[in-house]
Amino acid sequence: MTDEYRSARRAEIAEAAQAAFRRKGFQATSMAEIMAESGLSAGAIYNQYKGKADIVHDVANRISRQRLDELDELKAQNPLPAPSAVVRALITAMASDLTAPAQLLQVWGEAATDPDLAEMCGKVYLTMRQAHIEYISLWHQREHGLSPEEADAVGVAQAPLFLSAVHGYVVQSTIVPDFDGAAYLDAMEALLPR
Amino acid sequence: MTDEYRSARRAEIAEAAQAAFRRKGFQATSMAEIMAESGLSAGAIYNQYKGKADIVHDVANRISRQRLDELDELKAQNPLPAPSAVVRALITAMASDLTAPAQLLQVWGEAATDPDLAEMCGKVYLTMRQAHIEYISLWHQREHGLSPEEADAVGVAQAPLFLSAVHGYVVQSTIVPDFDGAAYLDAMEALLPR
DNA sequence: AGTATAAAAACGAATGATCATTCTTGACAA
DNA sequence: TTGTCAAGAATGATCATTCGTTTTTATACT
The missing domain is CATH 1.10.10.60 (Homeodomain-like)
Known part of the structure; x- marks a missing residue:
């Protein structure tokens, strides 16, 4: 075979x-x-x-990988929209699979007690965060004329909060009965700095 | 007895x-x-x-209730700090129990497949959100002189994003190996509007 | 007070169901 | 014909729950 x-x-x-x-x-x-x-x-x-645990890990990996794949597509595609627009695109891509947010939340919840899963989730997050740091830095250099050092510092500080917009969307879309995704995205773009 | x-x-x-x-x-x-x-x-x-499921629900309830109790304490206490300072206080109170964030994440993950738990989490979220809507509205009226209607609209739009700061903290503190909670809180206050 | 009695609560071994995994058997492709 | 893969019954372990028994507690009575 x-x-x-x-x-x-x-x-x-x-x-x-x-x-x-x-x-x-x-x-x-x-x-x-x-x-x-x-x-x-x-x-x-x-x-x-090998067993059930092996399947769980593979599936969790798939669910996480799909998010990274979407990030890669975004990177290849855009000229240079505001970072909040990138987050919007990321969330929109994720939410196009209606079960994706709940699945991600399941994986994270499982990671709270499974060290292997936690490590995997951590790696995925770090990749995401690094991409956002670089992107925010680049955007601030071009848009506000910051020096690379200053801009990097902004990126390091802000990236976790931009990613929180994703985390909030995942949690709220799973848990909140009347969650309005479109309004959430609009509010995010209005609120996050430019 | x-x-x-x-x-x-x-x-x-x-x-x-x-x-x-x-x-x-x-x-x-x-x-x-x-x-x-x-x-x-x-x-x-x-x-x-009655059985194990009964215990699970009771424990999940306790974990969620503790967050609402902290909210009540905040409400009784403060004069009128910026909304982002309220979120900081909320997160700080939660994080003072080092296991609380991971436990919350476990509950949310479980809620993704347990309708009873989802309903409970939804209710807790809605009271949290309502409190934030009212608070943000009040703050905008006093600080920026908005009419109650305008201010309410701002609150409705922004409250979910302020709560995302909590969700992001919960996820990241559980999953990210080098998560820096203090830096996260500082960045949040710098980023969210005043 | 001390003791008897009844009720409640706790104990923990027994039960029956469920589940992950293994292994024998048969089918099929090379 | 031989080696690989799939099938599915068999296995053994684990687990939630039950239940007969013992212990504790509250109360009534002397």
Whole structure:
């Protein structure tokens, strides 16, 4: 069997598991449910994954990776809009998959007790933050004529707060019954500095 | 047995369960671990709670309630600082219990798949938001001379973003290895409008 | 006060269900 | 024919919950 086949099958399993996890959570989802969702047998699944924990990690990885992929697309695309517009684009991309925010929140919640997951989430965050630091710095240099050092300092200070806009969106869209995403994005762009 | 005794024992159990949940998560914590942590037997625990789900809900409630209690203390106390200073106080109060942010994140993650928990979290959020709307509105009326209607509109728009500062703190302090809470708070006050 | 009695509460071993994982068996591709 | 993969029943462990028993507590009575 070819490598290509292997990874295709892993994707098949991971997608089924992701759907099941989304419904019941990581811990409360049984292997039997993943088997039912994927239509595969225990043997087929254990041929691809070491165990349930292995699947959980792979799915969490996928969910996080998707956010980084969106970041890459943004980087390749834009001229130089305000940082808040970048955050808007990031959130819009994420929210285009309606289940993505809740899934991210599930992963973060799990990371609170799983060191491996915490490390993965931390790495993803650091990549995100670094990209924002560089972007904010660049934007302040061009737009306000700051020196690279001054601009970097601004980026380091502000990047975590721009990312908080993402975190707030994730939490509120999952938890708040009457959450209005569009109004949230408008308020963010009005509030964050330019 | 008096009602007082009953609630004292429930508190005893809930505190033990909370400690265990913090370590292993809600689902992965077994009744045996709650028994060990509390030093009580199965019978004693099942006399107070209907089952594990009952304990989970009670503990999640406690974790959320503590945040509302802090809000009440703030309301009783302050003259009229800027809204961002209120958010700082809220976060500082929360972070004074070092495990509180991670616990909140666990609850929110669980709420993504548990409708009862989601409803509870939603209610807590809505009272938080309402308090902030009123506060921001009041502050804008006094500080910038806005009419009540104008000021209310500002409050409705901005409150979710002020709360995002809390959500961002919760997520980042749990997930980010080198998170600097003090710098985060300073940046927030510098960034949010006055 | 001291003791008997009844009720409540706690104990902890037993139970039955669920679950992750393994392993034997059969099918299929090379 | 041989080696790989999938199937699915079997296994053994874990877990929430129950329940018969013991202990404690409150109360009534002498």
